[in-house]
Amino acid sequence: MARKKQKKVRKLKEKIKPKKADPNFHREDSKKELKISAIEEGTVIDHIPADATFKVVEILKLNEIKGVVSIATNLQSKSLGKKGIVKVAGKILTQEEVNKIAIVAPDATVNIIKNYNVKEKIKVKTPEMLDNVIKCSSPVCITNHEQIPTKFYVVKKEPLLIKCHYCERMMAKDDIEIR
Amino acid sequence: MDFKNRDIISINDFSKEELLYVLKVARQIESKPRSNILKGKIMAALFFEPSTRTRLSFTSSMEQLGGEIIGFSSANVTSIQKGESLWDTIKMTEQYADILVIRHPLEGSARLAAEAANVPVINGGDGANQHPTQTLLDMYTIQKIKGKLDNLHIGFVGDLKYGRTVHSLAMALAHFNPTFYFIAPDELQMPENYLDALFEKKIRYHKTSDLSRFSKELDVLYVTRIQKERFPDPLEYEKFKGVYRIDEQFLQNVKKDMKIMHPLPRVDEIDKEVDKTQHAAYFEQAANGIPVRKALLALVLGKVK
Numbered sequence: 419m420a421r422k423k424q425k426k427v428r429k430l431k432e433k434i435k436p437k438k439a440d441p442n443f444h445r446e447d448s449k450k451e452l453k454i455s456a457i458e459e460g461t462v463i464d465h466i467p468a469d470a471t472f473k474v475v476e477i478l479k480l481n482e483i484k485g486v487v488s489i490a491t492n493l494q495s496k497s498l499g500k501k502g503i504v505k506v507a508g509k510i511l512t513q514e515e516v517n518k519i520a521i522v523a524p525d526a527t528v529n530i531i532k533n534y535n536v537k538e539k540i541k542v543k544t545p546e547m548l549d550n551v552i553k554c555s556s557p558v559c560i561t562n563h564e565q566i567p568t569k570f571y572v573v574k575k576e577p578l579l580i581k582c583h584y585c586e587r588m589m590a591k592d593d594i595e596i597r
Numbered sequence: 598m599d600f601k602n603r604d605i606i607s608i609n610d611f612s613k614e615e616l617l618y619v620l621k622v623a624r625q626i627e628s629k630p631r632s633n634i635l636k637g638k639i640m641a642a643l644f645f646e647p648s649t650r651t652r653l654s655f656t657s658s659m660e661q662l663g664g665e666i667i668g669f670s671s672a673n674v675t676s677i678q679k680g681e682s683l684w685d686t687i688k689m690t691e692q693y694a695d696i697l698v699i700r701h702p703l704e705g706s707a708r709l710a711a712e713a714a715n716v717p718v719i720n721g722g723d724g725a726n727q728h729p730t731q732t733l734l735d736m737y738t739i740q741k742i743k744g745k746l747d748n749l750h751i752g753f754v755g756d757l758k759y760g761r762t763v764h765s766l767a768m769a770l771a772h773f774n775p776t777f778y779f780i781a782p783d784e785l786q787m788p789e790n791y792l793d794a795l796f797e798k799k800i801r802y803h804k805t806s807d808l809s810r811f812s813k814e815l816d817v818l819y820v821t822r823i824q825k826e827r828f829p830d831p832l833e834y835e836k837f838k839g840v841y842r843i844d845e846q847f848l849q850n851v852k853k854d855m856k857i858m859h860p861l862p863r864v865d866e867i868d869k870e871v872d873k874t875q876h877a878a879y880f881e882q883a884a885n886g887i888p889v890r891k892a893l894l895a896l897v898l899g900k901v902k
Contacts, residue, residue: 558702558703559705560703560705560706561705564682579790583708584706584709585723585726586609586704586727587704
């Protein structure tokens with residue numbers, strides 16, 4: 419009986435062995451480290467709904483930036499289920515720029531980083547007007563035929579409803595395509 | 598109220614007071630049909646797509662007020678064919694005229710033209726979007742035939758999905774406490790965003806596909822053509838053409854003073870026999886384009902205050 423007990427205890431101990439003994443664990447851990455590595459100076463946009471991560475990149479035109487931009491999406495999040503994080507090294511976003519992402523990520527948190535510390539938190543505010551951010555969903559809108567910037571008025575914030583300044587088409591969140 | 602140099606682009610840009618003011622000026626002008634108040638002024642009619650009533654009534658209005666007209670009635674004869682942008686076409690034509698009237702198939706084109714031009718621009722229809730002078734003449738007609746705009750029961754029948762005249766008129770009449778009846782097959786019903794806007798303004802409305810259901814309630818029935826050119830799919834058009842027909846039989850169950858309006862052209866939605874009844878108001882409606890367009894030309898050119 420005593421031997422059997424000892425065997426059971428040994429098996430149990432093996433089961434609850436700390437994972438650090440696993441040679442693969444370090445690799446996983448270092449990947450995690452990489453995802454959340456700190457930046458010395460720049461902007462961190464967190465709590466982006468996962469499906470809006472790349473829209474945020476498009477809206478802020480981060481593909482045109484020379485510095486390091488880290489994009490992570492489908493991360494586990496308690497509040498959003500899955501979320502995205504975008505880190506922009508060397509660029510401090512302004513309130514006006516931050517507001518542009520309100521249409522796809524109204525609850526995102528934006529941290530301005532200096533010397534590896536959060537220097538400022540900017541709240542995303544839905545603007546009254548969106549200048550040249552969105553493409554009009556009407557194929558017969560003049561903005562899709564002439565070289566002119568688009569302009570949309572925010573008619574309702576929740577649920578989002580915007581109106582094209584030119585063709586007056588109303589668009590909901592699902593119709594939004596970034597220009 | 599000063600309308601001098603103002604662009605007339607969308608009925609949504611007008612307040613209730615401004616709408617009533619334009620109608621008042623139109624009444625004054627109608628009582629004195631000929632004058633030379635626009636002598637020496639030139640109107641450029643920039644019609645990038647075909648139009649009969651709008652172009653002819655703007656032309657006639659300008660001439661009756663002593664003004665002159667230049668322009669074109671098809672994009673085929675312009676530099677657009679050579680690839681010139683609308684912006685450049687407007688920048689060029691504004692050098693030759695005191696006022697521009699534009700009709701263009703693309704939505705939002707009139708707003709863009711107004712931004713490009715330093716002279717006032719009147720929208721004569723931008724695709725399926727806005728046609729403010731039509732809305733104003735519709736309101737003018739209702740005011741004339743019913744003696745008022747307030748508290749009327751107004752039915753709209755036909756293509757309520759694509760029909761810009763219906764959308765604009767419903768929004769403009771929302772200032773006057775109406776009750777609306779939207780009569781159309783489900784697929785061609787009034788778009789949700791307009792219904793939401795009416796709901797927010799606390800306007801009563803009913804939706805039905807049955808033309809006779811509310812016939813006894815109506816003061817005005819605004820009939821529209823099922824517009825073939827607005828359907829992305831021709832098969833969809835075939836399904837709906839001829840779905841409603843206003844004839845003498847229908848008129849047996851309406852109020853004696855119920856009036857029928859139609860922005861024209863009609864196809865088969867109003868039987869010709871209706872023309873001679875006291876209910877027909879659509880030709881008078883077309884004629885009202887003259888005083889309303891005269892009023893707008895005179896107002897924006899600063900010749901009437």
